[in-house]
Amino acid sequence: MTNSETVAATGPLSTGSSTTRVIGILALIAMGALLLFGLWLSPDDVNQGDAVRILYIHVPSATIAYIGCALTTIGSVLYLWRRSQWWELTAYASAEIAAVFTAITLVTGMLWGRPTWGVYWVWDARLTTTAMLMLLLLGYLALRRLPADYDVRAKRSAIVGLLLFPNVIIVRQSVQWWNTLHQKPTLFANGLGARIEGLMLFTLFIGFIAIGLTFVWLLIHRFRVAYLAEQLEKEDLDRAIADRRAEGIVR
Amino acid sequence: MMWRSARLIAGKDLRLEWRSRVGMNQVLPFAAVVLVMFAFALNPDSDLLQKATPGLFWVSVLFLALTTVGRTFSIESSEGISDSIRLSGLEPSGFFLGKVISIGVQLLILEVLLGIGVTVLYRASPAEWPLLLSTVGVATVGIAAAGTLYGMVAVSLRVRETILPLLLLPVLTPVLIGSTRAFEAAINETPADGWPWIGLMAVFSFVYVAAGIFGFGALMEDS
Amino acid sequence: MDPANQPSLPVVHLRGAVALLGRFPALAGVDLDIEARSIAVVRGANGAGKTTLLRTLAGLVPVSGVANVLGVDLVHHRRDVRNRVGFLSSQSGLYDDLTVIDNINFWTRAAGADPADAERAMELLELDGRLRDVRVGRLSTGQKRRTSLACVMARRPELWLLDEPHAGLDQDGRDLVDNLVKDAVAAGATVVMSSHELDRSLALATQVITLGGGTTLLGGDDVA
Amino acid sequence: MNSALLAVVTQAWPYVSASWIIVFGGLAAYAVVIVRRGKKLSRELPPEKRRWS
Numbered sequence: 063m064t065n066s067e068t069v070a071a072t073g074p075l076s077t078g079s080s081t082t083r084v085i086g087i088l089a090l091i092a093m094g095a096l097l098l099f100g101l102w103l104s105p106d107d108v109n110q111g112d113a114v115r116i117l118y119i120h121v122p123s124a125t126i127a128y129i130g131c132a133l134t135t136i137g138s139v140l141y142l143w144r145r146s147q148w149w150e151l152t153a154y155a156s157a158e159i160a161a162v163f164t165a166i167t168l169v170t171g172m173l174w175g176r177p178t179w180g181v182y183w184v185w186d187a188r189l190t191t192t193a194m195l196m197l198l199l200l201g202y203l204a205l206r207r208l209p210a211d212y213d214v215r216a217k218r219s220a221i222v223g224l225l226l227f228p229n230v231i232i233v234r235q236s237v238q239w240w241n242t243l244h245q246k247p248t249l250f251a252n253g254l255g256a257r258i259e260g261l262m263l264f265t266l267f268i269g270f271i272a273i274g275l276t277f278v279w280l281l282i283h284r285f286r287v288a289y290l291a292e293q294l295e296k297e298d299l300d301r302a303i304a305d306r307r308a309e310g311i312v313r
Numbered sequence: 314m315m316w317r318s319a320r321l322i323a324g325k326d327l328r329l330e331w332r333s334r335v336g337m338n339q340v341l342p343f344a345a346v347v348l349v350m351f352a353f354a355l356n357p358d359s360d361l362l363q364k365a366t367p368g369l370f371w372v373s374v375l376f377l378a379l380t381t382v383g384r385t386f387s388i389e390s391s392e393g394i395s396d397s398i399r400l401s402g403l404e405p406s407g408f409f410l411g412k413v414i415s416i417g418v419q420l421l422i423l424e425v426l427l428g429i430g431v432t433v434l435y436r437a438s439p440a441e442w443p444l445l446l447s448t449v450g451v452a453t454v455g456i457a458a459a460g461t462l463y464g465m466v467a468v469s470l471r472v473r474e475t476i477l478p479l480l481l482l483p484v485l486t487p488v489l490i491g492s493t494r495a496f497e498a499a500i501n502e503t504p505a506d507g508w509p510w511i512g513l514m515a516v517f518s519f520v521y522v523a524a525g526i527f528g529f530g531a532l533m534e535d536s
Numbered sequence: 537m538d539p540a541n542q543p544s545l546p547v548v549h550l551r552g553a554v555a556l557l558g559r560f561p562a563l564a565g566v567d568l569d570i571e572a573r574s575i576a577v578v579r580g581a582n583g584a585g586k587t588t589l590l591r592t593l594a595g596l597v598p599v600s601g602v603a604n605v606l607g608v609d610l611v612h613h614r615r616d617v618r619n620r621v622g623f624l625s626s627q628s629g630l631y632d633d634l635t636v637i638d639n640i641n642f643w644t645r646a647a648g649a650d651p652a653d654a655e656r657a658m659e660l661l662e663l664d665g666r667l668r669d670v671r672v673g674r675l676s677t678g679q680k681r682r683t684s685l686a687c688v689m690a691r692r693p694e695l696w697l698l699d700e701p702h703a704g705l706d707q708d709g710r711d712l713v714d715n716l717v718k719d720a721v722a723a724g725a726t727v728v729m730s731s732h733e734l735d736r737s738l739a740l741a742t743q744v745i746t747l748g749g750g751t752t753l754l755g756g757d758d759v760a
Numbered sequence: 761m762n763s764a765l766l767a768v769v770t771q772a773w774p775y776v777s778a779s780w781i782i783v784f785g786g787l788a789a790y791a792v793v794i795v796r797r798g799k800k801l802s803r804e805l806p807p808e809k810r811r812w813s
Binding site: 142194197198200201204205208217218220221222224225228229232233235236237239240 | 462463466467476479480483484486487490491494509510513516517520521524528531532534
């Protein structure tokens with residue numbers, strides 16, 4: 063047992079740990095496979111040609127962004143209900159990572175749109191909802207990063223976080239209706255859904271695995287960074303209290 | 314108990330509004346300016362302005378809502394009032410509902426006047442009154458509820474002017490889309506298209522009123 | 537230091553109380569006992585934490601350590617003490633655009649106080665005459681202070697927390713405050729007030745507390 | 761219609777490579793930033809504070 067004591071005494075020098083190393087390696091393998099299948103082994107699409115290869119990262123990123131957003135709402139609800147810092151930090155970490163994946167989804171969406179629709183941005187229901195998701199996440203993150211006492215900051219962000227996913231659902235619904243009013247279903251909708259199977263479906267499946275593992279890996283690390291940051295703040299606070307007391311006595 | 318606090322807050326806010334008249338001599342002229350700006354931007358004689366009227370109307374309402382929410386909460390956090398409110402024994406949910414009512418009433422008045430302005434300036438022809446009125450009703454409740462909740466979240470932060478729009482406007486897109494489409498359905502005399510939007514906005518308003526009633530205590534807690 | 541052997545828990549009982557303003561530790565470990573029906577005067581330089589101490593006792597600030605006011609544990613249930621205290625802050629806490637009567641009606645009804653008490657407070661503080669329908673924004677410091685005091689009085693608080701009550705008042709304004717404090721204590725309340733006009737407040741005080749660097753340097757009632 | 765679409769689509773590969781570079785590059789950069797911040801923070805904290813609850 064002495065080994066674990068010594069480790070505890072010195073403590074890990076980074077946010078890494080055995081679990082993150084395992085997940086990290088698995089993620090790298092999956093990413094490698096995704097690269098291999100996505101760019102070389104899987105065939106061109108009969109209609110879109112190479113452009114379909116962008117979808118192998120675009121679709122999983124979009125899904126993970128929504129999952130991250132749902133996690134933020136769950137975390138916020140549990141913080142408000144149970145006052146557990148662990149869940150609040152999870153909510154914050156997953157919101158930030160969800161924002162990264164939302165950005166990726168938007169960029170790849172536009173890059174996919176250019177060769178297939180001939181234009182970078184189309185008010186397609188999915189893309190528009192993803193753009194709104196980005197704005198909602200930026201609002202949450204802007205609020206969460208305002209310097210204030212942890213409880214104040216956490217409580218306010220939890221209220222916004224609590225409403226994040228319901229907002230996304232309502233926005234998605236309204237954009238869906240709004241979109242079908244003045245635009246025929248886009249190529250994107252039937253292009254992917256109808257005829258993807260065989261090797262292409264397998265590649266997409268790898269995409270989900272790879273992006274999913276990367277999300278988990280990032281989440282664990284980002285959580286620990288947030289945890290350390292809060293600990294550091296407490297540390298500074300204790301020091302500030304000590305200085306404050308000294309200030310009184312000196313006079 | 315909650316309704317008593319709500320009545321007290323709404324009464325106080327509306328009396329405050331009546332006495333300071335800021336709504337009348339600042340927000341209303343601002344609304345008129347916005348309408349005229351849109352007219353210049355969209356060259357009134359083309360029918361583009363006519364078609365865009367519902368959208369312009371509701372975008373103007375959103376801006377008015379932002380100023381109204383911003384103002385009412387800046388008053389609440391000046392002169393040590395936020396301390397007195399927390400000491401006053403008012404129910405947080407009552408405070409929230411009172412604010413929603415007072416902001417809602419102020420918005421309704423502005424919407425009526427804006428509606429008159431739009432009808433005159435843009436030669437809009439309102440029809441299908443039941444759909445129009447229910448759109449105004451349910452949209453105003455949604456905007457007031459979300460405005461109060463996010464207004465309170467942003468109330469005492471130094472950067473309130475910038476964070477309130479960033480938090481509130483993206484959240485209000487379903488109301489903007491819903492109310493604009495419902496108005497268009499009314500003007501094109503196809504009300505059937507409009508009613509689903511009323512349903513969506515009703516869900517939106519319900520979510521925010523519920524979130525406000527249960528979450529507001531936590532928000533009022535901190536300075 | 538075991539509270540059990542004390543006859544009755546003091547109105548205010550703080551041990552190592554820490555309160556934060558944002559991230560600044562305004563109170564950095566305060567030890568303090570104040571007995572019922574006493575008039576405690578809190579002195580100290582600006583920024584020593586006087587106002588934060590009063591706001592903490594009113595249950596307005598999250599606090600850690602041991603903090604007990606009127607039998608309520610402030611660390612966990614600070615909201616429960618709020619309807620039993622009256623807090624006169626350095627700011628008016630009133631709506632400038634509303635008249636004196638509007639303000640008093642609003643605040644007393646919000647606190648669920650008896651309208652008769654509000655009426656009596658207004659008479660005592662000479663607010664029922666010319667000033668009644670004047671907007672608070674147009675009042676002088678002294679008149680605003682009297683309006684705020686009327687709102688505090690009408691609540692019949694068990695603990696009066698007054699932040700610099702004498703500041704900016706003329707001679708008879710200060711006499712008015714002193715009489716109010718005496719009446720309150722006579723009626724069974726306890727008063728804690730911060731003050732710079734030590735000549736005035738010391739005359740009234742039954743306990744003098746000196747704050748420095750967010751802690752009690754003297755007069756925490758030999759608690760150390 | 762097919763030939764026109766084909767013409768547009770054939771040069772898709774620059775967009776494909778751009779997408780993949782942005783995604784992999786972005787994620788890698790983000791990961792490096794997080795890990796480095798973790799290291800920096802870990803150094804500043806005394807050992808016992810570094811447990812993740």
